[in-house]
Amino acid sequence: MDKKIRFGVIGLGCRGLGTMVTVLFPFDEIIVTAVCDTYEDRADEGAKAVFEKYGTQPFSTTDFNQLLARDDVDAVYIACSWEDHIKVAIAALNAKKAVALEVGGAYNTDELWELVDAYEKTKTPFMFMENCCFGKTELLVTSMARRGLFGEIVHCSGAYAHDLRGEICGGNINRHYRLRNYADRNTENYPTHELGPIAKLLNINRGNRFVSLVSVSSKARGLAQYISDHEELTEKDPSLKSINFMQGDIVNTVITCENGETVALKLDTTLPRSYSREFTVRGTKGAYFEDSNSFYFDGMDEFWTTQEYMAKYANNAAEYAKKYLPEVWKNITEEQLKSGHGGMDTVEFQAFIDAYLKGEEMPVDVYDAAAWMAVSALAERSIAEGGAPQAFPDFTKGAWRERPCADVMKL
Numbered sequence: 132m133d134k135k136i137r138f139g140v141i142g143l144g145c146r147g148l149g150t151m152v153t154v155l156f157p158f159d160e161i162i163v164t165a166v167c168d169t170y171e172d173r174a175d176e177g178a179k180a181v182f183e184k185y186g187t188q189p190f191s192t193t194d195f196n197q198l199l200a201r202d203d204v205d206a207v208y209i210a211c212s213w214e215d216h217i218k219v220a221i222a223a224l225n226a227k228k229a230v231a232l233e234v235g236g237a238y239n240t241d242e243l244w245e246l247v248d249a250y251e252k253t254k255t256p257f258m259f260m261e262n263c264c265f266g267k268t269e270l271l272v273t274s275m276a277r278r279g280l281f282g283e284i285v286h287c288s289g290a291y292a293h294d295l296r297g298e299i300c301g302g303n304i305n306r307h308y309r310l311r312n313y314a315d316r317n318t319e320n321y322p323t324h325e326l327g328p329i330a331k332l333l334n335i336n337r338g339n340r341f342v343s344l345v346s347v348s349s350k351a352r353g354l355a356q357y358i359s360d361h362e363e364l365t366e367k368d369p370s371l372k373s374i375n376f377m378q379g380d381i382v383n384t385v386i387t388c389e390n391g392e393t394v395a396l397k398l399d400t401t402l403p404r405s406y407s408r409e410f411t412v413r414g415t416k417g418a419y420f421e422d423s424n425s426f427y428f429d430g431m432d433e434f435w436t437t438q439e440y441m442a443k444y445a446n447n448a449a450e451y452a453k454k455y456l457p458e459v460w461k462n463i464t465e466e467q468l469k470s471g472h473g474g475m476d477t478v479e480f481q482a483f484i485d486a487y488l489k490g491e492e493m494p495v496d497v498y499d500a501a502a503w504m505a506v507s508a509l510a511e512r513s514i515a516e517g518g519a520p521q522a523f524p525d526f527t528k529g530a531w532r533e534r535p536c537a538d539v540m541k542l
Contacts, residue, residue: 139165139204141195143177147210154476156184160484165190167198199226212308217242224249229256234323236507243501247526250497258483258493259500261327262475264539267460269328272419274455274542281414289325290397290409296357303368313378318511319398323503325408336498337534341523344386346510348379353401384510424448457542494539501526
């Protein structure tokens with residue numbers, strides 16, 4: 132095609148560099164023209180990858196403002212640290228660069244208001260890159276919910292359940308921001324993987340809204356035990372011995388919604404376990420349970436035990452997918468499945484590209500980003516206040532009442 136989106140990539144750690152190479156590079160609609168990272172060696176590595184892909188040398192810098200000032204950048208993919216990504220996004224919007232912002236929680240609601248204000252002032256395209264909103268399972272369940280199979284939705288739950296102890300403890304060696312966050316904060320620090328699909332399902336900011344939350348935290352013991360059990364960690368980074376981690380091992384958060392639904396979230400990243408987002412939807416006529424990949428509807432056999440239920444209905448989602456799975460997932464290629472996160476990233480960036488080139492509304496917008504990222508700021512305050520309820524700001528300023536429902540794609 133003739134029209135290409137000229138991308139700058141800001142943040143070239145594992146996520147940024149990996150996404151650039153495996154997701155952005157394969158798109159014919161995209162050309163990466165500039166790269167940036169605080170660390171010069173990472174910027175150089177990104178520039179080398181761009182040169183190997185296109186045969187042209189990109190602009191490379193350690194100052195994101197220099198990248199934003201360039202005329203050969205139409206859009207930016209921002210994958211820098213949690214502390215900085217909102218600040219960089221605000222600057223990009225003010226520079227009239229379309230924004231694809233990677234996920235992470237906010238530190239305060241003021242920065243979220245600044246983000247919303249920058250978007251409303253400039254009307255520059257903005258998309259929050261919550262890839263789980265484009266996941267195969269999440270879209271299948273949402274497709275079925277839209278057809279009324281669950282009846283009226285009453286409760287949803289999810290988790291970021293991911294053993295990250297090795298990654299966190301390697302933070303100083305690998306220059307990764309998670310370590311300092313686990314050392315200095317206690318909150319639901321990474322809520323959007325599980326919350327994003329649920330918020331879309333519940334039409335948050337579009338006829339519904341988050342009203343308040345409460346968060347509670349367990350004690351913090353997992354990382355200290357892990358460090359004690361792995362002497363090789365302190366041999367590489369002796370400073371680990373002196374860290375008194377603040378981040379609780381398990382954080383539970385409950386959100387109430389304007390229309391009466393509740394949402395339960397769990398952060399579970401510093402104790403031994405397998406990976407799960409524990410995506411669960413409960414309605415008056417049925418339910419979906421991610422950990423058994425199963426649907427249960429009125430009229431199915433009833434069982435006294437989970438084991439009996441699992442024996443009959445585990446993995447029955449495959450049968451429903453034949454009828455209700457969105458076409459994008461039925462038509463996905465093997466090459467795309469091997470890209471970021473089993474194809475989710477490719478589906479997500481295609482949605483960004485389509486909306487940008489057509490001048491349409493982004494499927495995950497600035498109001499979604501603000502509401503979802505606000506969980507981290509509010510949860511930190513709730514935990515510090517002994518689980519006290521915290522009110523959600525209305526970043527739509529009342530417009531949620533009239534905004535039409537909109538899924539991330541045709542279901």
